[in-house]
Amino acid sequence: MMKLNILNLLKLIFLLLFFNNVSLAHNHFPITTDSSLMIKRGELVYNQNCVSCHMIDLSGAKNWKDLDDDGHRKAPPLNGTGHTWHHDDKTLHAIIKYGLAKLVKNYEGKMMGFGDKLSDKDIDSVLAYIKSYWPLDLYEFQINMSK
Numbered sequence: 001m002m003k004l005n006i007l008n009l010l011k012l013i014f015l016l017l018f019f020n021n022v023s024l025a026h027n028h029f030p031i032t033t034d035s036s037l038m039i040k041r042g043e044l045v046y047n048q049n050c051v052s053c054h055m056i057d058l059s060g061a062k063n064w065k066d067l068d069d070d071g072h073r074k075a076p077p078l079n080g081t082g083h084t085w086h087h088d089d090k091t092l093h094a095i096i097k098y099g100l101a102k103l104v105k106n107y108e109g110k111m112m113g114f115g116d117k118l119s120d121k122d123i124d125s126v127l128a129y130i131k132s133y134w135p136l137d138l139y140e141f142q143i144n145m146s147k
């Protein structure tokens with residue numbers, strides 16, 4: 001009886017470790033553009049949540065480098081003409097999930113996080129969609145950075 005319990009305990013520990021590792025190993029980065037289904041899903045997410053500021057063609061707000069009337073940053077382009085590709089996937093995922101304002105102390109940003117609305121998979125998909133706009137050299141640079 002005692003033996004069986006220890007065995008079960010070991011099994012339980014093993015299972016816990018295993019599943020814990022699986023969740024830790026849920027490293028979804030780098031996000032590639034390999035799946036057209038994922039890109040399509042990302043497009044839907046984008047069109048519903050991001051277009052109003054980042055524009056339908058991902059070109060961002062007009063004169064995006066200027067500040068808006070109340071001194072906040074305008075929505076930058078996400079299509080590769082800005083500096084989105086300078087950030088690795090972990091950073092981009094976090095910006096979308098939490099908003100830059102949550103991540104950077106004393107920074108007032110207008111983009112709120114989408115963590116309540118979008119799943120991690122939605123966010124990954126929207127990133128795949130965004131990356132599908134990038135020129136190949138920037139895409140590859142950013143993929144290497146995100147590994």
Ligand code: HEC
Binds near residue numbers: 052
């Ligand atoms: C209310 C306007 C608004 C909406 C809606 C919005 N954003 Fe933004 N986004 C911004 C602004 C402004 C910034 C610049 C950072 C800041 O000031 O918070 C930004 C920054 C970003 C960045 C960092 C880009 C870079 O080059 O540094 C990413 C990525 C991004 N947004 C993706 C998204 C996605 C994906 C969505 C939809 C799920 C979205 N945004 C919705 C306004 C918006």
